[in-house]
Amino acid sequence: MTAQETVSDIRVRYAETDQMGVVYHANYLIWCEIGRTDFIRSRGMSYADMERQGFLLAVTEVTMRLHASARYDDLVRVTTRLVSVRSRAVEFAYEITRPDTGASIASVGTTLVSVSPEGRPVTLPAGIRALLDRGPLVA
Amino acid sequence: MTAQETVSDIRVRYAETDQMGVVYHANYLIWCEIGRTDFIRSRGMSYADMERQGFLLAVTEVTMRLHASARYDDLVRVTTRLVSVRSRAVEFAYEITRPDTGASIASVGTTLVSVSPEGRPVTLPAGIRALLDRGPLVA
Amino acid sequence: MTAQETVSDIRVRYAETDQMGVVYHANYLIWCEIGRTDFIRSRGMSYADMERQGFLLAVTEVTMRLHASARYDDLVRVTTRLVSVRSRAVEFAYEITRPDTGASIASVGTTLVSVSPEGRPVTLPAGIRALLDRGPLVA
Amino acid sequence: MTAQETVSDIRVRYAETDQMGVVYHANYLIWCEIGRTDFIRSRGMSYADMERQGFLLAVTEVTMRLHASARYDDLVRVTTRLVSVRSRAVEFAYEITRPDTGASIASVGTTLVSVSPEGRPVTLPAGIRALLDRGPLVA
Numbered sequence: 001m002t003a004q005e006t007v008s009d010i011r012v013r014y015a016e017t018d019q020m021g022v023v024y025h026a027n028y029l030i031w032c033e034i035g036r037t038d039f040i041r042s043r044g045m046s047y048a049d050m051e052r053q054g055f056l057l058a059v060t061e062v063t064m065r066l067h068a069s070a071r072y073d074d075l076v077r078v079t080t081r082l083v084s085v086r087s088r089a090v091e092f093a094y095e096i097t098r099p100d101t102g103a104s105i106a107s108v109g110t111t112l113v114s115v116s117p118e119g120r121p122v123t124l125p126a127g128i129r130a131l132l133d134r135g136p137l138v139a
Numbered sequence: 140m141t142a143q144e145t146v147s148d149i150r151v152r153y154a155e156t157d158q159m160g161v162v163y164h165a166n167y168l169i170w171c172e173i174g175r176t177d178f179i180r181s182r183g184m185s186y187a188d189m190e191r192q193g194f195l196l197a198v199t200e201v202t203m204r205l206h207a208s209a210r211y212d213d214l215v216r217v218t219t220r221l222v223s224v225r226s227r228a229v230e231f232a233y234e235i236t237r238p239d240t241g242a243s244i245a246s247v248g249t250t251l252v253s254v255s256p257e258g259r260p261v262t263l264p265a266g267i268r269a270l271l272d273r274g275p276l277v278a
Numbered sequence: 279m280t281a282q283e284t285v286s287d288i289r290v291r292y293a294e295t296d297q298m299g300v301v302y303h304a305n306y307l308i309w310c311e312i313g314r315t316d317f318i319r320s321r322g323m324s325y326a327d328m329e330r331q332g333f334l335l336a337v338t339e340v341t342m343r344l345h346a347s348a349r350y351d352d353l354v355r356v357t358t359r360l361v362s363v364r365s366r367a368v369e370f371a372y373e374i375t376r377p378d379t380g381a382s383i384a385s386v387g388t389t390l391v392s393v394s395p396e397g398r399p400v401t402l403p404a405g406i407r408a409l410l411d412r413g414p415l416v417a
Numbered sequence: 418m419t420a421q422e423t424v425s426d427i428r429v430r431y432a433e434t435d436q437m438g439v440v441y442h443a444n445y446l447i448w449c450e451i452g453r454t455d456f457i458r459s460r461g462m463s464y465a466d467m468e469r470q471g472f473l474l475a476v477t478e479v480t481m482r483l484h485a486s487a488r489y490d491d492l493v494r495v496t497t498r499l500v501s502v503r504s505r506a507v508e509f510a511y512e513i514t515r516p517d518t519g520a521s522i523a524s525v526g527t528t529l530v531s532v533s534p535e536g537r538p539v540t541l542p543a544g545i546r547a548l549l550d551r552g553p554l555v556a
Contacts, residue, residue, distance in 0.1 A: 014315070014325075015163050015308045019156040019211055019468075022536070025476040026154060029443040030293045037292070037351065047292075048351040051436075058486075059442040064479040069536060072158055073315065073326040119439070119486060153454070153464075154447045158329075161397070164337040165307040169432045176431070176490065186431075187490040190297075198303040201342040208336075208397060212454065212465040258300070258347060293441050297434040297489055304432060350436055 006039045008078045009099060012070050022069035029062065032094045032108050035080035039092070043131045054116055055124060057090060061111035067104045075099055085132045087123045089113050145178045147217045148238060151209050161208035168201065171233045171247050174219035178231070182270045193255055194263060196229060200250035206243045214238055224271045226262045228252050284317045286356045287377060290348050300347035307340065310372045310386050313358035317370070321409045332394055333402060335368060339389035345382045353377055363410045365401045367391050423456045425495045426516060429487050439486035446479065449511045449525050452497035456509070460548045471533055472541060474507060478528035484521045492516055502549045504540045506530050 010031055018024040036057075040047045047057070070076050077099040083091035089111055096106040114124045149170055157163040175196075179186045186196070209215050216238040222230040228250055235245040253263045288309055296302040314335075318325045325335070348354050355377040361369035367389055374384040392402045427448055435441040453474075457464045464474070487493050494516040500508035506528055513523040531541045 011312075011315075013308060014157060014311050015165060017158040018153060019158065019160045020473055020475065021158045022475075024154050025479070026443040026446040029446070030291060033292050034289075037289075046351060048349075056437055058437065058439075058483075060483050062442070062479060062481040066475075066477050069475075071326075073324060150451075150454075152447060153450050159334055159336065161336075164340070165304040168304040168307070169430060172431050173428075176428075185490060187488075195298055197298065197300075197344075197347075199344050201303070201340060203340040205336075205338050210465075212463060292435055293443060295436040296431060297436065297438045299436045302432050 005079050005081045006035065006042045008035045008038045008080065010034060010076050010078065012072050012074045012076060014072050017072050022071055025064070025066060028064060028066070028096060028106050028108060029110075031076070031078050031096060032080070032092070032110060035078035035094050036092055036110075039080040039082065040132070043134070045128070045131055050128065051117075055122065055128065056115050056117060057112040058115050058119075059110055060089075060113050061109075063109045065107045067106060070096075070105050076105060082132060083109070085124070085129050087129070088121055090124075090132065144218050144220045145174065145181045147174045147177045147219065149173060149215050149217065151211050151213045151215060153211050156211050161210055164203070164205060167203060167205070167235060167245050167247060168249075170215070170217050170235060171219070171231070171249060174217035174233050175231055175249075178219040178221065179271070182273070184267070184270055189267065190256075194261065194267065195254050195256060196251040197254050197258075198249055199228075199252050200248075202248045204246045206245060209235075209244050215244060221271060222248070224263070224268050226268070227260055229263070229271065283357050283359045284313065284320045286313045286316045286358065288312060288354050288356065290350050290352045290354060292350050295350050300349055303342070303344060306342060306344070306374060306384050306386060307388075309354070309356050309374060310358070310370070310388060313356035313372050314370055314388075317358040317360065318410070321412070323406070323409055328406065329395075333400065333406065334393050334395060335390040336393050336397075337388055338367075338391050339387075341387045343385045345384060348374075348376075348383050354383060360410060361387070363402070363407050365407070366399055368402075368410065422496050422498045423452065423459045425452045425455045425497065427451060427493050427495065429489050429491045429493060431489050434489050439488055442481070442483060445481060445483070445513060445523050445525060446527075448493070448495050448513060449497070449509070449527060452495035452511050453509055453527075456497040456499065457549070460551070462545070462548055467545065468534075472539065472545065473532050473534060474529040475532050475536075476527055477506075477530050478526075480526045481523060482525075483523045485523075487513075487522050493522060499549060500526070502541070502546050504546070505538055507541075507549065 016023050016027045077097050079095045081093045091111045094108040116122045155162050155166045216236050218234045220232045222232050230250045233247040255261045294301050294305045355375050357373045359371045369389045372386040394400045433440050433444040494514050496512045498510045508528045511525040533539045
């Protein structure tokens with residue numbers, strides 16, 4: 001983890017497994033959303049507050065590569081990195097790994113656009129862009 | 140099925156199974172919500188419209204008994220019945236069965252209260268109560 | 279929390295909300311499953327191990343009362359209590375609250391029966407019943 | 418729709434929405450899985466049977482572009498197309514649209530590898546590959 005990354009540790013839920021005995025793949029996107037929430041919080045904002053201020057981030061692109069399976073009760077780690085922040089779009093990359101061995105489970109990328117509560121594209125305020133881009137708060 | 144019931148047939152999704160090889164129990168509540176949506180539609184309304192008019196139905200009580208398991212790709216049937224409609228609460232009962240054999244999978248009951256978009260209790264308009272209570276539209 | 283209870287703190291995920299702006303009610307059952315997993319772990323077992331030994335706990339009854347709403351990014355607490363353990367059934371009760379104020383969000387009860395991997399009822403070994411019933415391990 | 422495609426119509430569930438008022442993006446992957454199940458069925462097989470014969474298809478790559486939002490109670494259409502079938506991998510493409518207007522909601526691609534119930538890569542039998550590749554059964 002560098003200063004530009006945040007780490008979210010997640011315990012796999014029974015509900016996240018499927019009859020293959022492993023985590024159903026769509027759940028990785030939910031874990032990435034947790035990583036994103038934690039990343040934004042590390043910058044001194046909260047995504048819940050961003051929404052209350054009228055700036056929603058809607059996912060528009062996803063790429064996902066799955067390298068290995070996660071299982072019920074496993075501890076998994078989402079390492080979230082900001083790739084870019086532009087006036088109307090933010091790009092994140094995520095590595096999902098096993099914290100004990102470092103083995104990779106999945107690599108995910110998402111692009112999000114900022115929209116109003118009515119779903120119209122809006123420009124992210126310079127203040128929010130600067131916060132996202134500046135590195136984490138030091139306690 | 141009597142005139143007071145509606146039937147919703149649902150194909151079990153892979154995502155709804157868990158590592159036990161059967162449907163994860165929380166999904167039954169989602170199927171009941173489909174049954175509720177279909178029931179309201181059979182009365183000539185749509186729940187989506189009810190919400191747009193400011194009347195949201197929030198679940199406040201659930202009872203559920205599971206008698207058997209459903210599996211991936213099974214066809215299951217939700218039979219939805221209105222138990223009661225009062226000024227601020229609506230009660231539904233659901234039977235989840237196998238349509239081929241009639242075997243019971245689960246019996247569920249839910250109570251819902253009508254709330255405003257802000258979450259405050261509101262009285263259901265007499266028109267909506269009458270529609271729910273009157274029996275299905277005849278085509 | 280007494281010695282007979284365990285506590286699981288959970289951050290509400292965006293994916294758990296619905297268009298009412300609050301947590302979709304079926305997710306409470308998933309949180310209770312997390313509470314159950316943590317309770318069993320506090321007794322020095324893991325539910326994942328129980329399953330590997332051939333003892334699966336399948337939910338057969340649920341009662342749920344919802345008193346208030348939880349929202350995205352809220353911290354919620356599940357307090358899990360063993361109600362009874364019998365030869366083939368285990369009963370748990372859960373209180374979902376806000377840890378900061380203690381306000382109640384939901385009260386849930388579940389009955390689970392022990393089944394084999396093939397879904398047949400099996401008697402819980404005396405060792406597992408004793409572990410569940412004896413109180414938490416003291417570190 | 419060409420002979421090489423299948424169509425699955427899906428009614429959006431309340432549980433699939435989030436507090437943005439639209440479908441949570443991870444659910445699109447679940448809809449694609451429904452499309453895949455229907456595609457395989459159109460070839461005279463069932464994916465449930467494939468699994469019972471020991472051939473599981475595990476998702477290893479996803480690309481997804483979201484063009485518009487779907488909302489509660491909307492009817493959406495998943496058009497599923499086989500892109501390629503090789504000895505150990507199958508590639509599908511999906512278009513999610515509104516059936517009434519044809520407007521595009523999302524474009525998704527998935528690569529799946531064939532694995533044994535224990536998760537080891539296995540070669541797809543020639544019979545299964547031929548079935549997938551030959552075009553739909555004519556009734």
